[in-house]
Amino acid sequence: MSNIDCQSNRTVALMYDFDKTLSTKDMQEYVFIPQLNMTPEQFWLMSDQMATKNNMDGILCTMFLMVNSAKKGNVDITKNALMAQGSKIKLHKGVKGWFPRITEYGNQLGLNVKHYVISSGLKTIIDGTSIAKYFAKIYASDFIYDQDGLPIWPSMAINYSSKTQFLYRIHKGVEDTNEHYKLNRRTNQADIQVPFSNMIYFGDGFTDVPAMKLTRMNGGYSIGVYQNKSNDYLVQDDRVSFYCPSDYSADTLLDRIVKTILLKISAEAELTTLGWDRLIVKQLP
Secondary structure, X not given: OOHHHHHHOOEEXXXXXXXXXXXXXXXXXXXXXXXXXXXXXXXXXXXXXXXXXXXXXXXXXXXXXXXHHHHOOOOOOOHHHHHHHHOOOOEOOOHHHHHHHHHHHHHHOXXXXXXXXXXXXXXXXXXXXXXXXXXXXXXXXXXXXXXXXXXXXXXXXXXXXXXXXXXXXXXXXXXOOOOOHHHHOOOOHHHOOOOHHHEEEEEOOHHHHHHHHHHHHOOOEEEEEEOOOOOOHHHHOOOOOEEEEOOOOOOOHHHHHHHHHHHHHHHHHHHHHHHHHHHHHHHOO
């Protein structure tokens, strides 16, 4: 094992779904859907029916409905307006203080903690939230905007299965979404940026299952969070390492779980370093 391997073992990636994982509900439900004079149930039913009728991806269908509504003059979804919607999002208890606290705890253990969002929601809205500054990267669906800031076409649409590619991007350090060659080439162990064993994925439901499964299969951790225990199938189907309330405050169950995982990763990294030092000693004359 090389020095590079030892260093990589101290980088930890915490990866979050956004809607209902960090926020209390889907981001369109705070501002956009009320502007249509519709209930969330009515809007999502319309989106599901259109997607089924046209054999269409659900995320692309939602984005189409947003653009179509703007064309009809029903709502303002310019880039600036969408960013402003981010400020209206209600986050789960403790979320705002979570990132600096967990990062500092990791630093005390000698770990480099990095936070990522992997979401089917809109990046522009997430960019407008108070917590956007804490993320090393926000992977989310997005639009191409014209000179007036109006959305004209999807630039990225992330659904439940395509979320998994971003785990590999973080794992390999290929964070530029336009770079595919390095992503799909075999990566030497020494070049791995974040081992899967140093990954923690946070999600709330069915659309997180592929990412949860991939993380766990490769030695990482998946944490299911809930406002009420309506998604017990995550436990029953063995998709999560832990399942707990979506309270990110200090000394909660979620806080203790993550800190214990970080403590374990730090201890394993230290053992790896000691093993490397022992190999060096053995090679001395």
